[in-house]
Amino acid sequence: MKGLVIKSTGSWYQVMDHDTKEVYEARIRGKFKLIKTRLTNPLAVGDHVEFQLEQDNVAWITKIETRRNYLIRKSVNLSKEAHIIASNIDIACFIYTLKFPETSLGFLDRFLACCEAYNIEPLILMSKMDTLSEGEAEIIRNIEEMYHTIGYETLQVSSYTKLNLDMLQDRLKDRVSVVFGHSGAGKSTLVNAFQPNLNLKTTEISETHLKGKHTTTFAQMHFWDFGGSVIDTPGVREFAMIDVLKEEVQHYFPDIFRKSDECKFYNCLHINEPKCAVLAGIESGEIEETRYSTYIKLMEEADALEQEGF
Numbered sequence: 001m002k003g004l005v006i007k008s009t010g011s012w013y014q015v016m017d018h019d020t021k022e023v024y025e026a027r028i029r030g031k032f033k034l035i036k037t038r039l040t041n042p043l044a045v046g047d048h049v050e051f052q053l054e055q056d057n058v059a060w061i062t063k064i065e066t067r068r069n070y071l072i073r074k075s076v077n078l079s080k081e082a083h084i085i086a087s088n089i090d091i092a093c094f095i096y097t098l099k100f101p102e103t104s105l106g107f108l109d110r111f112l113a114c115c116e117a118y119n120i121e122p123l124i125l126m127s128k129m130d131t132l133s134e135g136e137a138e139i140i141r142n143i144e145e146m147y148h149t150i151g152y153e154t155l156q157v158s159s160y161t162k163l164n165l166d167m168l169q170d171r172l173k174d175r176v177s178v179v180f181g182h183s184g185a186g187k188s189t190l191v192n193a194f195q196p197n198l199n200l201k202t203t204e205i206s207e208t209h210l211k212g213k214h215t216t217t218f219a220q221m222h223f224w225d226f227g228g229s230v231i232d233t234p235g236v237r238e239f240a241m242i243d244v245l246k247e248e249v250q251h252y253f254p255d256i257f258r259k260s261d262e263c264k265f266y267n268c269l270h271i272n273e274p275k276c277a278v279l280a281g282i283e284s285g286e287i288e289e290t291r292y293s294t295y296i297k298l299m300e301e302a303d304a305l306e307q308e309g310f
């Protein structure tokens with residue numbers, strides 16, 4: 001039988017039968033290894049699998065199909081392991097919040113680079129717009145303009161006032177989507193805004209720390225009445241790239257990569273090489289420093305992972 005992993009809590013999974021849409025509690029039989037990196041979770045929500053049913057309707061997952069794409073974070077406690085957040089994604093929504101909680105542009109840039117590396121279409125949602133003053137909304141417009149120039153799509157939304165949710169629905173319809181963002185950014189609230197009957201648990205952010213409280217603790221796929229699905233994920237702190245060479249990192253920053261055509265050396269990494277067009281671009285303001293510093297960080301990480309034999 002073939003199915004789709006729609007929930008993962010650690011050792012147990014939920015698998016939905018492709019044909020009957022019946023959902024089963026499932027465990028893994030055997031070892032799966034699709035990529036060389038050690039993973040904390042061999043299976044992720046979004047994976048297509050083969051399974052067998054045994055008594056009490058418990059399913060044993062026996063095979064996993066090759067993933068079209070996936071997003072990964074490094075494991076929180078064990079540095080040599082990675083965790084697959086979700087797989088086989090059509091569109092990944094990033095919930096950006098200017099405040100409560102504050103989202104850094106570096107975090108957004110890291111997300112975008114990972115989307116490029118793993119071939120996932122990103123959509124930046126400027127969220128909780130109802131909470132912003134006119135001045136703050138202006139900051140949002142400037143950020144949007146900067147990302148439009150690079151080639152990314154943004155949309156201002158509010159789950160409270162339902163701002164642009166009809167437009168967002170058009171983008172999500174009949175596709176597998178996933179929502180990312182810090183804890184408290186409003187991922188579950190957004191999913192509920194489309195479909196209140198899902199009734200996902202949400203929590204007010206902490207008044208003292210102005211941060212979320214990690215309400216959602218495992219990834220789960222929900223199905224839209226209007227067609228398609230969404231994977232709600234626990235608040236993520238860091239996205240990671242694995243299996244990416246240091247020299248490749250620039251391919252995942254379209255603004256930097258475009259400029260690199262004009263560098264003197266074809267293998268320029270834009271660190272301190274002479275006649276580097278990227279460094280000149282930062283000087284002239286054509287390339288944002290925040291983007292460049294994330295590029296350098298990811299390159300250093302790729303280098304470190306390579307040294308460790310990750």
Ligand SMILES: Nc1nc2c(ncn2[C@@H]2O[C@H](COP(=O)(O)OP(=O)(O)OP(=O)(O)O)[C@@H](O)[C@H]2O)c(=O)[nH]1
Nearest residue numbers: 159184185186187188189202203204214215216235
């Ligand atoms: N004003 C306003 N508040 C919002 C909006 N969206 C979410 N919130 C509030 O933000 C808080 C956090 O929302 P959640 O949906 O729990 O956040 P989350 O991203 O799912 O958090 P985790 O599950 O911890 O990862 C709640 O108090 C929501 O009511 C919005 O559009 N406007």
Ligand SMILES: [Zn+2]
Nearest residue numbers: 263268270276
């Ligand atoms: Zn260069």
